[in-house]
Amino acid sequence: MIDSIDLSLVNWSRGQFALTAFYHWFFVPLTLGITFIIAIMETIYVRTGDESWKKITKFWMTLFGINFAIGVATGLIMEFEFGTNWSNYSWFVGDIFGAPLAIEGIMAFFLESTFIAVMFFGWNKVSKKFHLLSTWLVAFGASLSALWILVANAWMQYPVGMQFNPDTARNEMIRFWDVLFSPVAVNKFLHTISSGYVLASVFVVGVSGWFLLRRRNILFARRSMIVASIFGILSSIHLIATGDGSTRQIARIQPMKLAAIEGLYHGQEGTGLVVFGIMVPSEEDPVNENIKDFVFRIEIPNLLSYMSYGNREAFIPGVIDLLEGSEQRGLLSAAEKIERGKYAREVLRELKEADQNNDLTRYESLKATFMDDQFKNEYFRYFGYGFIDDPDKLIPNVPLSFYSFHFMVALGFYFLLFFILTLIFVYTGSIERRKGFQRLALLTIPLAYLATMLGWTVAEMGRQPWVIQDLMPTFAAVSRLDANTVQVTFWLFLIVFTALLIAEVKIMTKQIKIGPNEGGN
Amino acid sequence: MFENLSHLSLQQYWWVIISLLASFLVFLMFVQGGQTLIYTLGKTTLEKTMLVNAIGRKWEFTFTTLVTFGGAFFASFPLFYATSFGGAYWVWMAILFCFIIQAIAYEFRSKPDNFLGRKTYDVFLFINGALGTILIGTAVGTFYNGAMFSVNEMNSSQWETSVRGLEAVLEWHNVALGLTVFFLSRILGILYFIRNINDENIQRRSRKQLLYNTIPFLVFFLAFLIRLLIKDGFAYEPETYEVSLERYKYLHNLINMPLVLILLLAGVILVVYGLYRGLFTDNITGFYFSGSGTVLVVFSLFLIAGLNQTCYYPSLFDLQSSLHIENSSSSRYTLTVMSYVSLLVPFVLAYIIYAWSSVNKKRIDADEIKNESHVY
Numbered sequence: 001m002i003d004s005i006d007l008s009l010v011n012w013s014r015g016q017f018a019l020t021a022f023y024h025w026f027f028v029p030l031t032l033g034i035t036f037i038i039a040i041m042e043t044i045y046v047r048t049g050d051e052s053w054k055k056i057t058k059f060w061m062t063l064f065g066i067n068f069a070i071g072v073a074t075g076l077i078m079e080f081e082f083g084t085n086w087s088n089y090s091w092f093v094g095d096i097f098g099a100p101l102a103i104e105g106i107m108a109f110f111l112e113s114t115f116i117a118v119m120f121f122g123w124n125k126v127s128k129k130f131h132l133l134s135t136w137l138v139a140f141g142a143s144l145s146a147l148w149i150l151v152a153n154a155w156m157q158y159p160v161g162m163q164f165n166p167d168t169a170r171n172e173m174i175r176f177w178d179v180l181f182s183p184v185a186v187n188k189f190l191h192t193i194s195s196g197y198v199l200a201s202v203f204v205v206g207v208s209g210w211f212l213l214r215r216r217n218i219l220f221a222r223r224s225m226i227v228a229s230i231f232g233i234l235s236s237i238h239l240i241a242t243g244d245g246s247t248r249q250i251a252r253i254q255p256m257k258l259a260a261i262e263g264l265y266h267g268q269e270g271t272g273l274v275v276f277g278i279m280v281p282s283e284e285d286p287v288n289e290n291i292k293d294f295v296f297r298i299e300i301p302n303l304l305s306y307m308s309y310g311n312r313e314a315f316i317p318g319v320i321d322l323l324e325g326s327e328q329r330g331l332l333s334a335a336e337k338i339e340r341g342k343y344a345r346e347v348l349r350e351l352k353e354a355d356q357n358n359d360l361t362r363y364e365s366l367k368a369t370f371m372d373d374q375f376k377n378e379y380f381r382y383f384g385y386g387f388i389d390d391p392d393k394l395i396p397n398v399p400l401s402f403y404s405f406h407f408m409v410a411l412g413f414y415f416l417l418f419f420i421l422t423l424i425f426v427y428t429g430s431i432e433r434r435k436g437f438q439r440l441a442l443l444t445i446p447l448a449y450l451a452t453m454l455g456w457t458v459a460e461m462g463r464q465p466w467v468i469q470d471l472m473p474t475f476a477a478v479s480r481l482d483a484n485t486v487q488v489t490f491w492l493f494l495i496v497f498t499a500l501l502i503a504e505v506k507i508m509t510k511q512i513k514i515g516p517n518e519g520g521n
Numbered sequence: 522m523f524e525n526l527s528h529l530s531l532q533q534y535w536w537v538i539i540s541l542l543a544s545f546l547v548f549l550m551f552v553q554g555g556q557t558l559i560y561t562l563g564k565t566t567l568e569k570t571m572l573v574n575a576i577g578r579k580w581e582f583t584f585t586t587l588v589t590f591g592g593a594f595f596a597s598f599p600l601f602y603a604t605s606f607g608g609a610y611w612v613w614m615a616i617l618f619c620f621i622i623q624a625i626a627y628e629f630r631s632k633p634d635n636f637l638g639r640k641t642y643d644v645f646l647f648i649n650g651a652l653g654t655i656l657i658g659t660a661v662g663t664f665y666n667g668a669m670f671s672v673n674e675m676n677s678s679q680w681e682t683s684v685r686g687l688e689a690v691l692e693w694h695n696v697a698l699g700l701t702v703f704f705l706s707r708i709l710g711i712l713y714f715i716r717n718i719n720d721e722n723i724q725r726r727s728r729k730q731l732l733y734n735t736i737p738f739l740v741f742f743l744a745f746l747i748r749l750l751i752k753d754g755f756a757y758e759p760e761t762y763e764v765s766l767e768r769y770k771y772l773h774n775l776i777n778m779p780l781v782l783i784l785l786l787a788g789v790i791l792v793v794y795g796l797y798r799g800l801f802t803d804n805i806t807g808f809y810f811s812g813s814g815t816v817l818v819v820f821s822l823f824l825i826a827g828l829n830q831t832c833y834y835p836s837l838f839d840l841q842s843s844l845h846i847e848n849s850s851s852s853r854y855t856l857t858v859m860s861y862v863s864l865l866v867p868f869v870l871a872y873i874i875y876a877w878s879s880v881n882k883k884r885i886d887a888d889e890i891k892n893e894s895h896v897y
Binding site for chain 2: 087095
């Protein structure tokens with residue numbers, strides 16, 4: 001692991017990974033959701049035999065095909081970047097983290113790629129039922145792949161089911177089911193795929209709104225809206241419920257993240273939930289970018305305590321409490337955690353030294369220390385703090401986390417309302433004359449993309465400085481490369497990805513304009 | 522079941538799985554090989570469209586196998602993942618760039634308003650087919666010839682050249698493997714076209730091209746194989762993990778593992794027989810023989826790289842830093858879990874074969890392309 005760190009290298013490496021993740025996550029949510037919407041539409045076609053449903057299905061399938069490829073390409077890059085740019089991470093936790101990635105390939109990717117070929121090229125070659133089955137399998141395959149990568153991601157936020165092996169200087173898996181069924185993994189999976197389903201539903205409603213604005217393919221648009229808005233309502237409810245579940249989990253396992261997303265500096269019993277707030281530089285510490293004051297806020301009293309612990313009076317620690325600690329509350333100070341982390345690292349160093357000098361007695365005694373439960377609970381669990389030299393570095397970017405989280409939540413509720421209104425307007429037959437709503441539907445598409453990006457920002461920026469919660473800070477995970485090398489690949493990726501994004505948007509727009517051929521109305 | 526296996530047995534089992542995935546990956550690179558021949562075999566737009574669509578329906582298999590190969594290597598031998606990917610940065614990045622541009626090229630090339638123009642996407646396909654195969658082959662060459670890295674007591678690795686893996690091209694044996702993979706993928710691509718496109722002109726040109734590609738393939742393959750069999754290899758002591766050079770190591774591996782030798786010979790015979798069918802008969806099934814032969818040859822070459830106390834990723838900088846299946850693998854528990862997952866592989870293969878054959882039932886011809894709703 002790294003002792004001397006080139007911060008420029010860390011920043012470029014983070015930048016490159018964020019760039020790849022951004023472009024990856026730009027395409028994947030639509031794939032996750034639209035495959036189910038397509039499968040539902042094709043099911044209606046197979047059950048009714050109505051050819052216009054087949055045309056509707058094929059239209060959305062074309063858009064899915066355009067979107068799918070870039071998600072695949074950026075996914076490959078992300079997988080390999082764990083090795084190319086985060087090689088220390090790859091060794092330190094590869095024993096646990098690699099497994100879900102491999103399972104994802106074996107279980108999900110083949111399912112997706114195999115049946116996509118049938119879905120696109122099998123219309124006249126296989127039976128209707130087999131084709132329908134293939135479409136459903138593509139949908140399940142897409143969500144299944146999300147399961148495994150989110151299991152891996154959840155483990156980084158809540159490392160469970162593993163044990164540190166000082167001989168190999170890495171963490172090793174000891175309970176697979178704990179990793180797979182970790183409550184964080186389950187909730188993260190459900191929340192994230194729901195967000196994809198919501199985004200895809202917004203996309204379908206929005207594009208359909210465009211057809212209505214243009215007064216063309218009316219029946220096609222109405223039918224697409226019905227399927228998407230019902231799917232969207234169910235997904236939105238699920239999204240909100242799992243989002244609520246996340247709050248409870250974060251309160252327990254990542255209190256600093258909760259404090260950051262709520263802009264909570266000084267904790268108290270009966271903490272309120274900030275519904276809306278504007279942050280300005282703090283009067284106490286104006287130079288610190290992470291310490292802010294609220295110039296304005298709307299707060300619901302006691303709600304955060306209730307949401308986090310089911311108790312209106314529960315204490316929620318703030319950023320400062322978590323740094324300074326409190327004996328009364330059972331909170332260790334950051335300085336104490338750093339000391340303990342440094343001690344754990346020192347024991348490991350001594351063990352390696354004893355091993356190299358063939359000092360067997362000392363080696364055995366230090367190894368026993370590592371296996372000791374008290375050492376694990378009181379020292380090793382803070383291993384990552386041993387890399388930190390300044391407690392301030394333990395604070396994530398508070399304004400970014402706060403605003404991202406609040407916009408995301410607001411948009412989540414807006415989408416639910418949006419789908420309900422869509423369904424009502426379609427059923428009452430007024431959707432065709434509601435020009436304003438049709439325009440709103442179109443404008444909601446970028447909001448859905450914004451919301452999902454904000455969600456990703458909350459999850460990944462809110463947990464900084466950790467790449468593995470409390471065990472490895474991000475800067476210690478980086479591959480020992482020259483910063484200029486990473487800078488070059490960063491720009492290359494940016495150019496290539498952006499060119500492909502432009503191409504995709506142009507192609508997609510053109511295909512939408514072409515429309516579902518002569519089908520639909 | 523797998524719980525009863527020793528750590529070493531699991532490590533060997535996983536090396537076999539990695540070898541199998543690698544062999545399928547090379548076989549599926551017929552897609553890449555085919556991509557380099559679109560303008561050679563197709564003269565009219567319709568012919569080119571038929572060629573692109575024939576292989577375009579399979580690109581995801583190659584891509585997925587590459588992703589799975591990476592994931593499986595990560596899960597089973599994470600120290601290789603950390604050392605090689607983080608070290609030979611430029612080589613792996615170059616490979617990745619070759620594959621990003623492929624993924625979108627099929628879907629975008631014939632769509633209106635595609636920003637970069639059809640020609641650009643076809644160039645992307647060509648780059649992926651040519652550079653992608655040569656680079657992967659050259660990178661795998663370092664499994665036999667070594668690379669410039671060191672690993673410390675914390676298993677943290679360091680690359681010892683500034684060109685970050687590109688130095689592999691200075692060893693002709695690595696490049697010979699790269700070119701072997703390139704010409705092999707072209708051969709398989711041609712045989713696939715012969716099997717799946719029902720068009721007289723394409724058939725005629727394909728058979729001619731098959732000859733032009735078979736000759737360099739045989740030259741590079743034999744040069745690679747002969748050199749491999751007479752070169753020193755990197756062996757390690759099973760007890761102490763002490764690494765040393767051993768004369769004729771890979772030849773010894775074949776002699777010590779006669780089953781692998783049989784697989785290699787059978788593979789070579791099948792590849793050659795498939796070529797014979799394509800070159801000297803009107804038969805269209807050469808693809809199956811050369812394809813399965815490719816799987817066997819690559820499988821056996823990977824097996825002798827990692828089994829029988831051989832370092833599969835030797836270090837030229839510090840011999841003792843060399844990676845072998847015992848010092849670079851995941852824990853026994855993780856390999857056991859992953860072994861259960863590997864039981865899914867036959868099931869996955871079965872549905873792939875079923876879905877593949879259901880789409881490939883009818884050979885592609887001009888009529889089909891004109892009537893197909895989803896055309897690349």
